[in-house]
Amino acid sequence: MERPLRLVATNPLDRLARTLEALLVVASQPLSLEELSEAAGDDPQRVETALGLLADRFREGRSGIVLERVAGGWAFRASREAAEACGRLFERPVERGLSPAALETLAVIAYLGPCSRPEIARLRGVATDSVVAGLVERGLIAEAGREQAAGAVRYRVTPLFERVFGLESVSELPRLDDLGGDAAEIRGRLETIAEKRPA
Amino acid sequence: MPVPVRELELDLEAFEGPFDLLLALVLREELDLGEVDVAGVVLAFVERLEEREELDLEACGEFLVLVAALLELKARSLLAGEDAELEDLDPAVAAEELARRLAEYRRIKEAAARLGERLEAEQSRFFRLGPAPFAPRPEHRLAPQQPAALAAALRALAAEPPAVSLAHLELRFPPVEQFLGRFRSLLTRRSRFDFDTEVAGMTRVEQAVAFLALLELRKADEIELSQAAPFAPIRVRRNETAKPERSERWSVRSA
Numbered sequence: 001m002e003r004p005l006r007l008v009a010t011n012p013l014d015r016l017a018r019t020l021e022a023l024l025v026v027a028s029q030p031l032s033l034e035e036l037s038e039a040a041g042d043d044p045q046r047v048e049t050a051l052g053l054l055a056d057r058f059r060e061g062r063s064g065i066v067l068e069r070v071a072g073g074w075a076f077r078a079s080r081e082a083a084e085a086c087g088r089l090f091e092r093p094v095e096r097g098l099s100p101a102a103l104e105t106l107a108v109i110a111y112l113g114p115c116s117r118p119e120i121a122r123l124r125g126v127a128t129d130s131v132v133a134g135l136v137e138r139g140l141i142a143e144a145g146r147e148q149a150a151g152a153v154r155y156r157v158t159p160l161f162e163r164v165f166g167l168e169s170v171s172e173l174p175r176l177d178d179l180g181g182d183a184a185e186i187r188g189r190l191e192t193i194a195e196k197r198p199a
Numbered sequence: 200m201p202v203p204v205r206e207l208e209l210d211l212e213a214f215e216g217p218f219d220l221l222l223a224l225v226l227r228e229e230l231d232l233g234e235v236d237v238a239g240v241v242l243a244f245v246e247r248l249e250e251r252e253e254l255d256l257e258a259c260g261e262f263l264v265l266v267a268a269l270l271e272l273k274a275r276s277l278l279a280g281e282d283a284e285l286e287d288l289d290p291a292v293a294a295e296e297l298a299r300r301l302a303e304y305r306r307i308k309e310a311a312a313r314l315g316e317r318l319e320a321e322q323s324r325f326f327r328l329g330p331a332p333f334a335p336r337p338e339h340r341l342a343p344q345q346p347a348a349l350a351a352a353l354r355a356l357a358a359e360p361p362a363v364s365l366a367h368l369e370l371r372f373p374p375v376e377q378f379l380g381r382f383r384s385l386l387t388r389r390s391r392f393d394f395d396t397e398v399a400g401m402t403r404v405e406q407a408v409a410f411l412a413l414l415e416l417r418k419a420d421e422i423e424l425s426q427a428a429p430f431a432p433i434r435v436r437r438n439e440t441a442k443p444e445r446s447e448r449w450s451v452r453s454a
Contacts (some may be wrong), residue, residue, distance in 0.1 A: 028327050028328065028329035028330065070401060076326070076327070077324060077325060077326035077327075078325040079324065080323040080324075082325070083323030083324075083325060084323075087325070090325065092322075092325070094328070096320055099257065100311065100315075100317070101257055102307065103258075103311040103314055103315050103318075104307055104311040106311070106314060107307055107311040107313075107314050108307055108310075110310075110314065111307075111310050121309055123298075123300075123303060123304060124264075124304065124307065125260075125264035125267075125304065126260040126261075126263075126264060127221075134375075136300075155448035161327075163324075163326060164321065164324070165314065165317050165318060165321060166317070166320075166321045166324055172360035173310075173313075174313065175305075176310060177304055179454070180265060192258070
Protein backbone atom coordinates (compact mmCIF):
# COMPACT_ATOMS: atom_id res chain seq x y z
CA MET A 1 0.00 0.00 0.00
CA GLU A 2 1.39 3.39 -1.00
CA ARG A 3 1.02 6.05 1.58
CA PRO A 4 0.07 9.57 0.51
CA LEU A 5 3.10 11.86 0.39
CA ARG A 6 1.28 14.71 2.03
CA LEU A 7 2.24 15.50 5.58
CA VAL A 8 -1.17 16.99 6.22
CA ALA A 9 -3.09 14.05 4.85
CA THR A 10 -5.50 14.25 7.71
CA ASN A 11 -6.81 17.63 6.66
CA PRO A 12 -10.26 17.19 5.10
CA LEU A 13 -9.37 19.90 2.57
CA ASP A 14 -6.36 18.00 1.37
CA ARG A 15 -8.07 16.39 -1.56
CA LEU A 16 -9.36 19.77 -2.73
CA ALA A 17 -5.89 21.25 -2.20
CA ARG A 18 -4.38 18.56 -4.43
CA THR A 19 -6.95 19.35 -7.12
CA LEU A 20 -6.16 23.06 -6.92
CA GLU A 21 -2.47 22.30 -7.09
CA ALA A 22 -3.08 20.38 -10.30
CA LEU A 23 -5.18 23.16 -11.80
CA LEU A 24 -2.52 25.75 -10.99
CA VAL A 25 0.29 23.71 -12.48
CA VAL A 26 -1.63 23.31 -15.71
CA ALA A 27 -2.49 27.00 -15.98
CA SER A 28 -0.17 29.41 -17.74
CA GLN A 29 -1.94 32.41 -16.29
CA PRO A 30 -3.19 33.32 -12.83
CA LEU A 31 -6.50 31.69 -11.98
CA SER A 32 -9.13 33.61 -10.10
CA LEU A 33 -10.93 32.20 -7.10
CA GLU A 34 -14.07 31.87 -9.24
CA GLU A 35 -12.24 29.98 -11.97
CA LEU A 36 -10.63 27.67 -9.44
CA SER A 37 -13.81 26.88 -7.56
CA GLU A 38 -15.71 26.30 -10.78
CA ALA A 39 -13.06 23.97 -12.19
CA ALA A 40 -12.66 22.14 -8.87
CA GLY A 41 -16.41 21.94 -8.46
CA ASP A 42 -16.21 23.14 -4.91
CA ASP A 43 -17.38 25.97 -2.71
CA PRO A 44 -15.35 29.23 -3.12
CA GLN A 45 -14.89 29.55 0.62
CA ARG A 46 -13.48 26.05 0.94
CA VAL A 47 -11.29 26.75 -2.09
CA GLU A 48 -9.94 29.86 -0.43
CA THR A 49 -9.08 27.93 2.73
CA ALA A 50 -7.41 25.21 0.68
CA LEU A 51 -5.44 27.88 -1.19
CA GLY A 52 -4.23 29.13 2.17
CA LEU A 53 -2.95 25.62 2.93
CA LEU A 54 -1.22 25.46 -0.43
CA ALA A 55 0.29 28.93 -0.05
CA ASP A 56 1.89 27.74 3.16
CA ARG A 57 3.24 24.61 1.53
CA PHE A 58 4.52 26.51 -1.51
CA ARG A 59 6.26 29.41 0.07
CA GLU A 60 9.67 30.99 -0.19
CA GLY A 61 12.28 28.99 1.69
CA ARG A 62 10.18 25.88 1.82
CA SER A 63 9.64 25.07 -1.83
CA GLY A 64 11.19 25.83 -5.21
CA ILE A 65 7.71 26.58 -6.43
CA VAL A 66 5.95 29.49 -4.78
CA LEU A 67 2.22 30.04 -4.84
CA GLU A 68 1.36 33.71 -4.95
CA ARG A 69 -1.63 35.95 -5.23
CA VAL A 70 -1.01 38.01 -8.35
CA ALA A 71 -2.94 39.84 -11.06
CA GLY A 72 -6.27 39.16 -9.41
CA GLY A 73 -5.71 35.44 -9.09
CA TRP A 74 -3.42 32.68 -7.94
CA ALA A 75 -0.36 31.43 -9.76
CA PHE A 76 2.82 29.48 -9.29
CA ARG A 77 6.18 31.06 -9.86
CA ALA A 78 9.77 30.08 -9.23
CA SER A 79 11.21 30.80 -5.81
CA ARG A 80 13.53 33.77 -5.64
CA GLU A 81 16.49 31.68 -4.55
CA ALA A 82 16.21 29.82 -7.85
CA ALA A 83 16.04 33.05 -9.87
CA GLU A 84 19.68 32.98 -10.85
CA ALA A 85 19.43 29.45 -12.17
CA CYS A 86 16.19 30.32 -13.97
CA GLY A 87 17.93 33.32 -15.49
CA ARG A 88 20.56 31.04 -16.98
CA LEU A 89 17.85 28.96 -18.62
CA PHE A 90 15.25 31.58 -19.59
CA GLU A 91 15.09 35.18 -20.65
CA ARG A 92 12.54 37.66 -19.43
CA PRO A 93 11.65 39.05 -22.84
CA VAL A 94 8.60 40.98 -21.71
CA GLU A 95 10.46 43.56 -19.69
CA ARG A 96 13.87 43.34 -21.34
CA GLY A 97 15.03 46.71 -22.58
CA LEU A 98 12.02 48.79 -21.60
CA SER A 99 13.05 52.31 -22.62
CA PRO A 100 12.46 55.32 -20.37
CA ALA A 101 9.76 56.42 -22.80
CA ALA A 102 8.09 53.01 -22.53
CA LEU A 103 8.22 53.14 -18.73
CA GLU A 104 6.71 56.63 -18.75
CA THR A 105 3.92 55.55 -21.08
CA LEU A 106 3.35 52.48 -18.94
CA ALA A 107 3.20 54.71 -15.87
CA VAL A 108 0.58 56.97 -17.47
CA ILE A 109 -1.59 53.99 -18.37
CA ALA A 110 -1.09 52.18 -15.06
CA TYR A 111 -1.68 55.21 -12.85
CA LEU A 112 -4.33 57.09 -14.79
CA GLY A 113 -6.34 54.06 -15.89
CA PRO A 114 -7.50 53.47 -19.43
CA CYS A 115 -6.26 56.30 -21.60
CA SER A 116 -5.79 56.96 -25.29
CA ARG A 117 -2.68 57.78 -27.27
CA PRO A 118 -3.61 61.47 -27.62
CA GLU A 119 -4.01 61.68 -23.85
CA ILE A 120 -0.65 60.05 -23.26
CA ALA A 121 0.97 62.30 -25.87
CA ARG A 122 -0.53 65.36 -24.18
CA LEU A 123 0.88 64.32 -20.83
CA ARG A 124 4.31 63.38 -22.09
CA GLY A 125 4.52 66.15 -24.67
CA VAL A 126 5.65 63.78 -27.43
CA ALA A 127 3.96 61.38 -29.79
CA THR A 128 3.71 57.87 -28.36
CA ASP A 129 2.43 55.75 -31.21
CA SER A 130 5.44 53.49 -31.57
CA VAL A 131 5.94 53.21 -27.82
CA VAL A 132 2.31 52.16 -27.35
CA ALA A 133 2.59 49.66 -30.19
CA GLY A 134 5.71 48.20 -28.56
CA LEU A 135 3.96 47.81 -25.21
CA VAL A 136 0.99 46.12 -26.87
CA GLU A 137 3.38 43.74 -28.58
CA ARG A 138 5.00 42.88 -25.28
CA GLY A 139 1.56 42.21 -23.88
CA LEU A 140 1.93 44.76 -21.08
CA ILE A 141 -1.01 46.87 -22.27
CA ALA A 142 -4.12 46.06 -24.26
CA GLU A 143 -6.96 47.89 -25.90
CA ALA A 144 -9.83 48.78 -23.60
CA GLY A 145 -12.65 50.28 -25.62
CA ARG A 146 -12.81 53.74 -27.12
CA GLU A 147 -13.12 57.28 -25.90
CA GLN A 148 -16.65 58.64 -25.86
CA ALA A 149 -15.95 61.87 -27.73
CA ALA A 150 -13.17 61.39 -30.23
CA GLY A 151 -13.40 57.60 -30.45
CA ALA A 152 -9.67 57.07 -29.92
CA VAL A 153 -8.69 53.60 -28.69
CA ARG A 154 -7.93 53.52 -24.97
CA TYR A 155 -5.39 51.27 -23.37
CA ARG A 156 -5.16 49.57 -20.00
CA VAL A 157 -2.47 47.48 -18.38
CA THR A 158 -2.84 43.70 -18.67
CA PRO A 159 -2.70 40.95 -16.03
CA LEU A 160 0.74 40.22 -17.46
CA PHE A 161 1.80 43.72 -16.41
CA GLU A 162 0.63 43.01 -12.88
CA ARG A 163 2.44 39.72 -12.93
CA VAL A 164 5.70 41.16 -14.20
CA PHE A 165 5.57 43.90 -11.62
CA GLY A 166 4.43 41.52 -8.89
CA LEU A 167 1.15 43.30 -8.21
CA GLU A 168 -2.02 41.70 -7.00
CA SER A 169 -3.83 44.55 -8.71
CA VAL A 170 -2.95 47.91 -10.26
CA SER A 171 -4.70 49.57 -7.32
CA GLU A 172 -1.72 48.46 -5.23
CA LEU A 173 0.38 51.16 -6.88
CA PRO A 174 0.81 54.32 -4.80
CA ARG A 175 -1.57 57.10 -5.75
CA LEU A 176 -0.24 59.53 -8.32
CA ASP A 177 -1.19 62.44 -6.09
CA ASP A 178 1.24 61.15 -3.49
CA LEU A 179 4.05 61.25 -5.98
CA GLY A 180 6.26 64.21 -6.77
CA GLY A 181 5.69 66.13 -3.57
CA ASP A 182 7.05 69.36 -5.00
CA ALA A 183 4.47 69.41 -7.82
CA ALA A 184 2.07 71.54 -5.82
CA GLU A 185 4.91 73.85 -4.95
CA ILE A 186 5.91 74.35 -8.58
CA ARG A 187 2.34 75.10 -9.39
CA GLY A 188 2.14 77.64 -6.62
CA ARG A 189 5.30 79.34 -7.82
CA LEU A 190 4.10 79.51 -11.37
CA GLU A 191 0.75 80.84 -10.29
CA THR A 192 2.52 83.63 -8.44
CA ILE A 193 4.42 84.47 -11.60
CA ALA A 194 1.13 84.70 -13.45
CA GLU A 195 -0.37 86.90 -10.74
CA LYS A 196 2.54 89.31 -10.68
CA ARG A 197 2.24 89.98 -14.36
CA PRO A 198 0.38 93.20 -15.25
CA ALA A 199 -3.07 92.41 -16.55
CA MET B 200 24.60 55.93 -23.64
CA PRO B 201 21.77 58.51 -23.80
CA VAL B 202 22.44 62.20 -23.44
CA PRO B 203 21.24 63.10 -19.97
CA VAL B 204 19.23 66.20 -20.80
CA ARG B 205 18.80 67.22 -17.23
CA GLU B 206 22.49 66.97 -16.54
CA LEU B 207 23.41 69.02 -19.59
CA GLU B 208 26.15 71.37 -18.40
CA LEU B 209 25.47 74.98 -19.34
CA ASP B 210 27.87 77.89 -19.37
CA LEU B 211 25.75 80.95 -20.04
CA GLU B 212 26.13 84.58 -19.02
CA ALA B 213 23.32 84.46 -16.53
CA PHE B 214 23.71 80.91 -15.43
CA GLU B 215 26.31 78.21 -15.10
CA GLY B 216 25.45 74.65 -14.13
CA PRO B 217 23.28 71.72 -15.16
CA PHE B 218 20.08 72.24 -17.13
CA ASP B 219 18.05 70.63 -14.39
CA LEU B 220 19.21 73.27 -11.91
CA LEU B 221 18.37 76.02 -14.39
CA LEU B 222 14.83 74.68 -14.64
CA ALA B 223 14.51 74.43 -10.89
CA LEU B 224 15.80 77.98 -10.37
CA VAL B 225 13.46 79.38 -12.98
CA LEU B 226 10.51 77.56 -11.49
CA ARG B 227 11.48 78.81 -8.05
CA GLU B 228 11.76 82.30 -9.48
CA GLU B 229 15.32 82.61 -8.26
CA LEU B 230 16.49 83.26 -11.75
CA ASP B 231 14.94 85.78 -14.12
CA LEU B 232 14.14 83.94 -17.30
CA GLY B 233 14.49 87.20 -19.19
CA GLU B 234 18.22 87.05 -18.61
CA VAL B 235 18.64 83.48 -19.71
CA ASP B 236 19.90 82.96 -23.23
CA VAL B 237 17.68 80.10 -24.38
CA ALA B 238 19.52 79.90 -27.70
CA GLY B 239 22.67 79.24 -25.66
CA VAL B 240 20.94 76.32 -23.99
CA VAL B 241 19.96 74.94 -27.40
CA LEU B 242 23.51 75.41 -28.70
CA ALA B 243 24.95 73.60 -25.70
CA PHE B 244 22.59 70.71 -26.28
CA VAL B 245 23.34 70.52 -30.01
CA GLU B 246 27.06 70.54 -29.28
CA ARG B 247 26.61 67.75 -26.80
CA LEU B 248 24.62 65.80 -29.37
CA GLU B 249 27.39 66.24 -31.90
CA GLU B 250 29.97 64.93 -29.50
CA ARG B 251 27.94 61.74 -29.19
CA GLU B 252 27.79 61.33 -32.97
CA GLU B 253 24.54 59.51 -32.48
CA LEU B 254 21.00 60.83 -32.64
CA ASP B 255 19.28 60.17 -29.34
CA LEU B 256 15.59 60.71 -30.10
CA GLU B 257 14.62 60.14 -26.51
CA ALA B 258 16.84 62.94 -25.25
CA CYS B 259 15.91 65.22 -28.17
CA GLY B 260 12.22 64.76 -27.40
CA GLU B 261 12.66 65.54 -23.74
CA PHE B 262 14.86 68.50 -24.53
CA LEU B 263 12.39 69.92 -27.04
CA VAL B 264 9.55 69.71 -24.56
CA LEU B 265 11.54 71.38 -21.82
CA VAL B 266 12.95 74.12 -24.05
CA ALA B 267 9.54 74.79 -25.55
CA ALA B 268 8.10 75.21 -22.07
CA LEU B 269 11.02 77.46 -21.16
CA LEU B 270 10.55 79.58 -24.29
CA GLU B 271 6.84 79.89 -23.69
CA LEU B 272 7.46 81.03 -20.12
CA LYS B 273 10.06 83.50 -21.27
CA ALA B 274 7.88 84.86 -24.08
CA ARG B 275 5.03 85.34 -21.67
CA SER B 276 7.17 87.16 -19.14
CA LEU B 277 8.72 89.40 -21.81
CA LEU B 278 5.49 90.24 -23.59
CA ALA B 279 3.36 90.50 -20.52
CA GLY B 280 1.79 93.81 -21.55
CA GLU B 281 1.26 92.92 -25.20
CA ASP B 282 -1.01 89.99 -24.79
CA ALA B 283 -3.93 91.89 -26.36
CA GLU B 284 -3.46 90.22 -29.73
CA LEU B 285 -3.55 86.80 -28.16
CA GLU B 286 -7.04 87.58 -26.91
CA ASP B 287 -8.06 84.02 -26.12
CA LEU B 288 -4.85 83.29 -24.25
CA ASP B 289 -5.23 84.85 -20.85
CA PRO B 290 -1.64 84.88 -19.56
CA ALA B 291 -2.72 83.82 -16.11
CA VAL B 292 -4.71 80.90 -17.50
CA ALA B 293 -1.91 79.94 -19.86
CA ALA B 294 0.70 80.01 -17.10
CA GLU B 295 -1.58 77.95 -14.90
CA GLU B 296 -2.06 75.45 -17.65
CA LEU B 297 1.67 75.33 -18.17
CA ALA B 298 2.30 74.82 -14.47
CA ARG B 299 -0.31 72.11 -14.36
CA ARG B 300 1.28 70.31 -17.26
CA LEU B 301 4.76 70.62 -15.84
CA ALA B 302 3.57 69.30 -12.50
CA GLU B 303 1.65 66.50 -14.18
CA TYR B 304 4.64 65.56 -16.24
CA ARG B 305 6.85 65.58 -13.20
CA ARG B 306 4.50 63.22 -11.44
CA ILE B 307 4.46 60.91 -14.45
CA LYS B 308 8.25 60.98 -14.44
CA GLU B 309 8.20 60.09 -10.79
CA ALA B 310 5.70 57.29 -11.38
CA ALA B 311 7.85 55.94 -14.20
CA ALA B 312 10.87 55.98 -11.92
CA ARG B 313 8.92 54.05 -9.28
CA LEU B 314 7.84 51.50 -11.86
CA GLY B 315 11.44 51.17 -12.98
CA GLU B 316 12.56 50.56 -9.41
CA ARG B 317 9.81 48.04 -8.90
CA LEU B 318 10.81 46.23 -12.06
CA GLU B 319 14.38 46.17 -10.82
CA ALA B 320 13.24 44.71 -7.51
CA GLU B 321 11.17 42.06 -9.27
CA GLN B 322 14.01 40.91 -11.50
CA SER B 323 13.98 37.58 -9.67
CA ARG B 324 10.41 36.77 -10.70
CA PHE B 325 10.22 33.81 -13.01
CA PHE B 326 6.93 32.30 -14.00
CA ARG B 327 5.45 30.27 -16.76
CA LEU B 328 4.33 32.39 -19.64
CA GLY B 329 2.06 31.21 -22.35
CA PRO B 330 -1.23 31.65 -24.09
CA ALA B 331 -4.28 30.64 -22.13
CA PRO B 332 -5.13 27.00 -22.79
CA PHE B 333 -8.37 26.34 -24.58
CA ALA B 334 -11.42 25.88 -22.46
CA PRO B 335 -13.47 22.84 -23.47
CA ARG B 336 -15.84 23.88 -26.18
CA PRO B 337 -19.55 23.41 -25.54
CA GLU B 338 -20.97 20.92 -27.96
CA HIS B 339 -23.16 22.45 -30.63
CA ARG B 340 -25.78 19.92 -31.56
CA LEU B 341 -27.22 20.19 -35.05
CA ALA B 342 -30.95 20.15 -35.67
CA PRO B 343 -32.21 16.84 -37.14
CA GLN B 344 -31.69 16.76 -40.91
CA GLN B 345 -33.22 14.76 -43.77
CA PRO B 346 -30.63 12.51 -45.45
CA ALA B 347 -32.46 13.00 -48.73
CA ALA B 348 -31.94 16.75 -48.53
CA LEU B 349 -28.21 16.23 -48.07
CA ALA B 350 -28.12 13.82 -51.01
CA ALA B 351 -29.95 16.34 -53.16
CA ALA B 352 -27.53 19.08 -52.20
CA LEU B 353 -24.58 16.84 -53.03
CA ARG B 354 -26.13 15.77 -56.30
CA ALA B 355 -26.46 19.37 -57.38
CA LEU B 356 -22.77 19.86 -56.60
CA ALA B 357 -21.69 16.66 -58.34
CA ALA B 358 -23.50 17.39 -61.62
CA GLU B 359 -21.12 17.89 -64.51
CA PRO B 360 -21.09 21.50 -65.65
CA PRO B 361 -21.89 22.22 -69.32
CA ALA B 362 -18.84 22.19 -71.55
CA VAL B 363 -17.48 25.65 -72.17
CA SER B 364 -17.54 26.62 -75.83
CA LEU B 365 -14.21 27.72 -77.24
CA ALA B 366 -15.70 28.48 -80.66
CA HIS B 367 -15.04 32.16 -80.35
CA LEU B 368 -11.33 31.49 -79.85
CA GLU B 369 -10.91 29.63 -83.14
CA LEU B 370 -9.42 31.50 -86.09
CA ARG B 371 -9.45 29.94 -89.54
CA PHE B 372 -6.75 31.32 -91.73
CA PRO B 373 -7.23 30.82 -95.45
CA PRO B 374 -3.96 30.11 -97.28
CA VAL B 375 -2.03 33.15 -98.51
CA GLU B 376 -1.59 31.44 -101.90
CA GLN B 377 -5.31 31.73 -102.47
CA PHE B 378 -5.05 35.51 -102.46
CA LEU B 379 -1.74 35.55 -104.32
CA GLY B 380 -3.38 33.73 -107.22
CA ARG B 381 -6.44 35.89 -107.04
CA PHE B 382 -4.48 39.15 -107.13
CA ARG B 383 -2.15 37.90 -109.89
CA SER B 384 -5.04 36.96 -112.13
CA LEU B 385 -6.67 40.26 -111.36
CA LEU B 386 -3.48 42.05 -112.40
CA THR B 387 -3.41 40.26 -115.77
CA ARG B 388 -6.77 41.79 -116.54
CA ARG B 389 -6.29 45.23 -114.95
CA SER B 390 -3.18 47.26 -114.45
CA ARG B 391 -4.39 48.65 -111.15
CA PHE B 392 -6.99 48.04 -108.49
CA ASP B 393 -8.10 49.29 -105.13
CA PHE B 394 -7.24 46.90 -102.30
CA ASP B 395 -10.07 48.05 -100.05
CA THR B 396 -12.71 47.49 -102.70
CA GLU B 397 -11.33 44.05 -103.47
CA VAL B 398 -11.48 42.84 -99.91
CA ALA B 399 -14.72 44.56 -99.00
CA GLY B 400 -17.23 42.06 -97.66
CA MET B 401 -14.56 39.60 -96.48
CA THR B 402 -14.11 38.64 -92.84
CA ARG B 403 -11.50 40.38 -90.79
CA VAL B 404 -9.23 37.32 -90.90
CA GLU B 405 -9.57 37.01 -94.68
CA GLN B 406 -8.75 40.69 -95.06
CA ALA B 407 -5.64 40.21 -92.93
CA VAL B 408 -4.46 37.27 -95.07
CA ALA B 409 -5.22 39.22 -98.23
CA PHE B 410 -3.03 42.02 -96.92
CA LEU B 411 -0.23 39.51 -96.26
CA ALA B 412 -0.57 38.36 -99.89
CA LEU B 413 -0.29 42.00 -100.96
CA LEU B 414 2.95 42.36 -98.98
CA GLU B 415 4.26 39.16 -100.60
CA LEU B 416 3.59 40.55 -104.07
CA ARG B 417 5.25 43.81 -103.15
CA LYS B 418 8.27 41.95 -101.86
CA ALA B 419 8.51 40.09 -105.15
CA ASP B 420 8.38 43.47 -106.91
CA GLU B 421 5.29 42.39 -108.86
CA ILE B 422 3.29 45.40 -107.75
CA GLU B 423 3.67 48.93 -106.55
CA LEU B 424 1.69 50.20 -103.61
CA SER B 425 0.59 53.70 -102.82
CA GLN B 426 -1.47 55.24 -100.13
CA ALA B 427 -2.40 58.93 -99.92
CA ALA B 428 -2.41 59.02 -96.13
CA PRO B 429 -2.43 56.55 -93.27
CA PHE B 430 -5.68 54.55 -93.34
CA ALA B 431 -6.48 55.89 -96.80
CA PRO B 432 -7.42 53.32 -99.48
CA ILE B 433 -4.44 51.29 -100.69
CA ARG B 434 -3.88 51.52 -104.44
CA VAL B 435 -2.27 48.55 -106.12
CA ARG B 436 -0.53 48.91 -109.49
CA ARG B 437 1.09 46.25 -111.65
CA ASN B 438 4.82 46.78 -111.79
CA GLU B 439 5.42 47.08 -115.51
CA THR B 440 9.21 47.25 -115.21
CA ALA B 441 9.46 44.02 -113.31
CA LYS B 442 10.88 41.14 -115.31
CA PRO B 443 10.12 37.55 -114.48
CA GLU B 444 13.84 36.67 -114.69
CA ARG B 445 14.67 39.34 -112.18
CA SER B 446 15.93 36.99 -109.51
CA GLU B 447 18.10 35.21 -112.04
CA ARG B 448 19.54 38.48 -113.23
CA TRP B 449 20.35 39.47 -109.66
CA SER B 450 22.16 36.24 -109.07
CA VAL B 451 24.18 36.78 -112.23
CA ARG B 452 25.09 40.28 -111.13
CA SER B 453 26.04 39.27 -107.71
CA ALA B 454 28.20 36.44 -109.00
